[in-house]
Amino acid sequence: MADTKHTRLFGRQTLAAFLVVLSTELVSQVKSQTCVKKMSCACEMDDKSGYIDLTSVQSSSKPRFRDVTPADFGPWLYSWNPCESFSMSQCSNVAACQVSATDPTQSFDIGTQDSVTFNKDVSGNWVLRYTSRDGLKSLDVVLECTPDSDDLTVRGEIQMNGYEFTLGSRHSCVKQGPWPGLAVSISFGSILCIIFFPTLLLYCVGGVAFNKFARGKGGRELVPNVYFWSELPGVIKDGFRFATSTCRSPRARDTTYDKI
Structure with a gap:
């Protein structure tokens, strides 16, 4: 009977020790996870299991959040931009600015x-920490994963030279998978330029090579369609003169008309 009790006690101690080791390991893994900075508003987990990207919060007008009143309605207004620097009042090229109301x-x-x-803070939220250019002030922007639209809550100066904001947004959530990189949109005009200039280069180089090796030409005749290009300025000039001058023949200039 004593051996049975001893066995049960040993089994419980072993299970407890195993659970302690397992929980310690899990906590250690959570604490050791880091988000590697990719840009000022995006980072990727060190194991590439997920990423945070606030580029969609960015807007064409800077700053994205301007003159936000703190929760305590203090005498200061706060502005913040997640990705790009901005300048306002006496703040030059900053991510966040504090202005007197x-x-x-x-x-x-x-x-x-x-x-x-x-x-990461003690609650498990990811936090963007900024430091002022002189190193005297710091700002924490807590990322709160919510399904709502982008909303910035300003707590203001929570301690001497220490400030805190909270961004509630679906973009504050950690997305699964590796960071896809910064999406670059190309305008229609850019596409035309990308097509035009390589085509022009190919036309010039290919035309010169064809005239030299296939036709055996030399000098100015190496230029493809040289006669067309030489006459083009004169044709453009004549077209411009025709478009800007009155269309009357010399005989018509001598014609007089009775007043109606």
Whole structure:
């Protein structure tokens, strides 16, 4: 009977030790996960299991969030842009700016884009931490994963020279898979330029090579369609003169008309 109790006690101790080791390992893995910065508003998990990308929060008008009133309705207004630097009042090329609500000339840089780091807080939320250019102020932007549209909550200066915002957005969520990279949209005009210039180069080089080796020509006749290109300026000039001059013959200039 004593051996049975001893066996049960040993089994429980072994199971407890195993659970402690397992939980410690899981906590260690969670803590060790880092989000590697790809750009000022995007990072990728070190194991490439997911990524954060706030480029969709960005807008053409900078800053994206401008003159936001803090939750305590303090005497300061705050502006923040997730991806690109902006300038306003006395803040120059910053990610975030603090401006007096009564005197816009009083403003402070509270973070620059190139200083941002991606960290995790005790609640498991990812946080963008910025540092001012002089290194005296810091800003934490907590990323709160919500299905709602982009909403910035400003707590303001929560401690001396320490500020905190919260971005509630679906873009604050960690997306699965490796970071796809920055999507670049190409306009129709850019596509035409991409097609036109290589085609022009191919026309010139190919035409010269064809005239030299296939036709045995030399000098100015190496230029493809040389007579067309030599006459083109004169044709353009005549067309311009025709379009801007009155269409009357010399005989018509001497014709007089009775007044009606």
